[in-house]
Amino acid sequence: MKIYSVIFSSVVLLISNSYTMAQETPEWVPELTEDWEYVPEVITPGTNNQAPSDAIVLFDGTDLDSWEGGDWKVEDGAVTVEPGTGGIRTKKGFGDIQLHIEWRSPEVVDGDGQGRGNSGVFLQGRYEVQVLDMYENTTYPNGQTGSVYKQHAPLANASLPPGEWQSYDIIYEAPIFKDDGRLAKPAFVTVIHNGVLIQNRVQIKGPTEYIGLPKYEKHPEKLPLELQDHSDLVSFRNIWVREL
Amino acid sequence: MKIYSVIFSSVVLLISNSYTMAQETPEWVPELTEDWEYVPEVITPGTNNQAPSDAIVLFDGTDLDSWEGGDWKVEDGAVTVEPGTGGIRTKKGFGDIQLHIEWRSPEVVDGDGQGRGNSGVFLQGRYEVQVLDMYENTTYPNGQTGSVYKQHAPLANASLPPGEWQSYDIIYEAPIFKDDGRLAKPAFVTVIHNGVLIQNRVQIKGPTEYIGLPKYEKHPEKLPLELQDHSDLVSFRNIWVREL
Amino acid sequence: MKIYSVIFSSVVLLISNSYTMAQETPEWVPELTEDWEYVPEVITPGTNNQAPSDAIVLFDGTDLDSWEGGDWKVEDGAVTVEPGTGGIRTKKGFGDIQLHIEWRSPEVVDGDGQGRGNSGVFLQGRYEVQVLDMYENTTYPNGQTGSVYKQHAPLANASLPPGEWQSYDIIYEAPIFKDDGRLAKPAFVTVIHNGVLIQNRVQIKGPTEYIGLPKYEKHPEKLPLELQDHSDLVSFRNIWVREL
Amino acid sequence: MKIYSVIFSSVVLLISNSYTMAQETPEWVPELTEDWEYVPEVITPGTNNQAPSDAIVLFDGTDLDSWEGGDWKVEDGAVTVEPGTGGIRTKKGFGDIQLHIEWRSPEVVDGDGQGRGNSGVFLQGRYEVQVLDMYENTTYPNGQTGSVYKQHAPLANASLPPGEWQSYDIIYEAPIFKDDGRLAKPAFVTVIHNGVLIQNRVQIKGPTEYIGLPKYEKHPEKLPLELQDHSDLVSFRNIWVREL
Helix, strand or coil: CHHHHHHHHHHHHHHHHHHHHHHHCCCCCHHHHCCCCCCCEECCCCCCCCCCCCCEEEECCCCCCCEEECCCEEECCEEECCCCCCCEEEEEEECCEEEEEEEECCCCCCCCCCCCCCEEEEECCCEEEEECCCCCCCCCHHHCCCCECCCECCCEECCCCCCCCEEEEEEEECCEECCCCCEEECCEEEEEECCEEEEEEEECCCCCCCCCCCCCCCCCCCEEEEECCCCCCCEEEEEEEEEC | CHHHHHHHHHHHHHHHHHHHHHHHCCCCCHHHHCCCCCCCEECCCCCCCCCCCCCEEEECCCCCCCEEECCCEEECCEEECCCCCCCEEECCCECCEEEEEEEECCCCCCCCCCCCCCEEEEECCCEEEEECCCCCCCCCHHHCCCCECCCECCCEECCCCCCCCEEEEEEEECCEECCCCCEEECCEEEEEECCEEEEEEEECCCCCCCCCCCCCCCCCCCECCEECCCCCCCEEEEEEEEEC | CHHHHHHHHHHHHHHHHHHHHHHHCCCCCHHHHCCCCCCCEECCCCCCCCCCCCCEEEECCCCCCCEEECCCEEECCEEECCCCCCCEEECCCECCEEEEEEEECCCCCCCCCCCCCCEEEEECCCEEEEECCCCCCCCCHHHCCCCECCCECCCEECCCCCCCCEEEEEEEECCEECCCCCEEECCEEEEEECCEEEEEEEECCCCCCCCCCCCCCCCCCCECCEECCCCCCCEEEEEEEEEC | CHHHHHHHHHHHHHHHHHHHHHHHCCCCCHHHHCCCCCCCEECCCCCCCCCCCCCEEEECCCCCCCEEECCCEEECCEEECCCCCCCEEECCCECCEEEEEEEECCCCCCCCCCCCCCEEEEECCCEEEEECCCCCCCCCHHHCCCCECCCECCCEECCCCCCCCEEEEEEEECCEECCCCCEEECCEEEEEECCEEEEEEEECCCCCCCCCCCCCCCCCCCECCEECCCCCCCEEEEEEEEEC
16 A cells, blocks of 8 residues: 555655745736737728728818818818818817828918918817928927927927828827816827827916916817918818827 | 107007007917927938938848847848847847838748748837738738737738738837836837838737736837747848937 | 107107017016915914814814714724624725825833734725824834835835824825726825925825735726724824815 | 657657747746846835935025035024025035925015015026916016926916925936046936926926026036025925935
8 A cells, every 4th residue: 555655654754845936926928918808909090191991081182071160161182171161170079099181282382481381180179280381491399390389399300392292190089177177187199200200298287378378177088189270271181080 | 849748749649559469469470389399400302212311220131230139141132140140230229110021921821820931020129010921811900010019900901922021110108117117108119011001009908928928027218029939931122220 | 740750650659669679589577477266265274283174174172073983992092903793994095196195103011023013004095194103113124114015115114103293294295097987197196294205296106015026907086094903002193185 | 669669650650749839939027027137125205295214405494404505594493595696505515316305485565576585496406496476477477486497487477475384396317527527417406396397308408598598517426405595585405315
């Protein structure tokens, strides 16, 4: 029977060793840091800046069905400001978004400084990323193309000549307010202009003001995207957003 | 003399009015918030994801002169991992960067999970954005394509089929350490995969570890960018960075 | 008439200068940056760590009317854990708060490591600032007194001997979640232990777990403050919060 | 021999089960998240706001040996502004600090608004936390007691009557600059006034300006703490800092 007890002891030893090891020198194994919980949605990316499959296409060149406001014209796959009719805004409201938008200032240059190819992408209708013909133009840098208007000059001037299509890829985090109206988290924006990073998640200080200092005021979580009528014949195309 | 004193009084009145107004009801004018100090550099953007004029081109399809390490092969404008020779790293070190890089996993699928088109973009040689053939593939999400390896799963799976070129546009903020080695500011990374935002300035927790938890260790401000040899025949092309 | 025209010219010059200056070089005056909008509430501070006039007193030494849960005892102006009856929690829920709380571990030391004067302040019932008798005691630092349990070791060990009253002054920012459950802003906590800063607005990684890694789960904006029954006879007194 | 083989099989099974489990469902054990690496320094806290053992005492009521600048007077354990002689600043420079300082405005009130018990705590000599007799006084809130001057009004007015000693407990994170002068991380400050949180890690926008907008300029990592001579007879005592 001796052999039995030897074997039995071995078994006990094995088990208790295993237990002791687990207690005293726990081993990290690769599987412990594998996180299977959140499975990212499978989407189909677009090619040549076209919308990925999970995007909301706001303007594909055909109509302004997703927009309201000014009486702007659609022609040749682009929509152009109709001066004096006011800006246009999406019917749908948005919070955090990735936005792709292309714009073109008039080929014939007329005016200078702020008076040349001026329009704007108004995130949530109140936080402006400036659109301007800044090719061989001069203005205050915190109001030039790609500026967060009067808050943050862009890191670089990556403008193309007037008449050429330019792109903005924007990552926007909406502000969060407390119930009593105070700010819980400011808005942030990243802007890539023609493939060049020009705003690196800068903190937005409040609605972008022409006069005076910005000051946050509580607003709904989702608000329309707006494009500005600044009297210049700026055109837009290929506009899509992904809700983040 | 009366006329003199009337005129004189008018002058005094004008001056004092002007003074009083300035004191009591100072007026904001638009010019006060025009900031002319920092003039952004004028650069020429690239087209079709080519490098802008202020970028450092790390690989344009011709040679690996900017790199050292593994004995990888350049062919048809692409460089491909030479399994077993180790990763390659830039001769130059980088801190904060905007990085564009394109990669392709082998058209013939061999293996699954982590064993399929596996490589990696190692920011500063220690913070990995995962490269993997994730097209109709399954693995732990925090290790899939575009993950900050074992730290942050991507927001979406925007993979293209094996054999197709895919792109990463990365915005990287290097960590900052105090003199005594403690962390003053962690690293952050934003990743756009094939035009789709998949990492939104996530906070990097430390070097990306296969086993165990990440932990920051003080390192130089600038360090080489590395591409991983994970035994799979992953190719790369069109690699450029802009120092931020 | 010459004198008239000289005077008249001077007046015109004065006016036009003034106008030109306003247009071209607008003057900043101190008043422009005086902000009269938000008037802070006038409150009466406490002396010797007593509650200020705008605080909610949770325990002033007399009763547990603001609490529910375990059957703890009030004696001599302090409340002491009744082992086995469970923790106690405030009837009212809280979001962002400034919290003052005083605690005392038993004068007679019995046990070591985690088994000595162990309790905990659970912010929103799930984020623990550890309470432990850490005077000449040894345990894992990310579980010692003032740690954010298993997430952040304190910056210093400012413990007093067992049997003495110690204080925590805590500034807590609650996490913010999106409607779909994802985290919009993590929680942060600052802890001052006996007047010494030991946690400097560290980012809380999720509920503080004994086993495994923390992971946020969406919860209501306001939740009760809890004190832990960890079987040790820890006492508390002078507990007040200010809602931020 | 059958019994042997049964036992042997059991052993093999046990081992292989154990192996399989480790591979497929690795178990988290509490020890894995115990972090023993960083051992916080043991210090002795002060009582009644006295300096803890690791603090640098800048003024204990006896002399101004740690200071230079204005010709201020030490009397009865306090130091008082000597109007017209200028501010005083520490000989030693500081970066991130916890600061305790007590101050008192003159018992006899003379003047109002900014002209009453005005002085200031200048972090790194350029970021002012305002000192003012704000007891039943009125001024622009972003310039009142505990404001980050002209940047952030305090959350509350926790002032004591003139002639009484008041305290500031300040947590300050110095800004970090890049080599080229750009800001890598702004400064942050938390202020507790008489035990009441009045600034909750607000972001400092640059040097606190009397006229115009703040703008960061690169400066050394460590700079003296300064106290302002604003012509009023403000006194200070019990000043200590802990370097963070």
